[in-house]
Amino acid sequence: MDSKRKKKDPEFFKPDPEIDDEEWIKEHQKVLIEQEREKITKKFEKDNEKLVSEGEKELKANILEERLEVLKEMEEDFKKENKSGTVEPKSRGATVEKIEASIEKMEERIRKMEADTKVKDDNKTVALGTSKIVSLTGLCSCQSNDADNIGLELH
Numbered sequence: 001m002d003s004k005r006k007k008k009d010p011e012f013f014k015p016d017p018e019i020d021d022e023e024w025i026k027e028h029q030k031v032l033i034e035q036e037r038e039k040i041t042k043k044f045e046k047d048n049e050k051l052v053s054e055g056e057k058e059l060k061a062n063i064l065e066e067r068l069e070v071l072k073e074m075e076e077d078f079k080k081e082n083k084s085g086t087v088e089p090k091s092r093g094a095t096v097e098k099i100e101a102s103i104e105k106m107e108e109r110i111r112k113m114e115a116d117t118k119v120k121d122d123n124k125t126v127a128l129g130t131s132k133i134v135s136l137t138g139l140c141s142c143q144s145n146d147a148d149n150i151g152l153e154l155h
Contacts, residue, residue: 022082029078032074033071033074033075036070036071036074037068037071040064040067040070040071043067044063044064044067047059
């Protein structure tokens with residue numbers, strides 16, 4: 001991280017108290033590793049099924065083991081992160097400015113969705129009110145006709 005940036009905006013770099021729980025972080029890391037293991041295993045099984053359906057040989061188990069090596073790297077990275085207390089970004093192309101721009105875009109989308117939801121709810125209220133008025137108008141005219149002894153014709 002840019003040290004100038006930390007001095008300029010220290011509030012931005014404070015950890016979120018909702019997710020600053022070491023036990024939760026370690027549990028989440030285990031879940032991430034398990035999800036990745038499932039993805040790799042399922043892809044391996046699909047690849048094997050595809051090869052068998054095409055009449056070719058299945059992939060050997062050692063290929064699956066090679067693919068699962070990524071998990072060991074993930075575990076090592078997580079151990080380093082837990083020990084040092086800092087997380088190194090994986091992608092080299094991500095800069096603070098790019099991340100802030102994407103956060104701003106997401107916040108704008110959230111504001112837009114909230115406004116759309118409010119308009120939608122308001123429209124429901126108007127629609128329900130209108131339908132009640134229409135049904136009551138018909139009811140009132142029927143009662144008025146009965147009171148004046150006027151016959152009702154159905155079309």
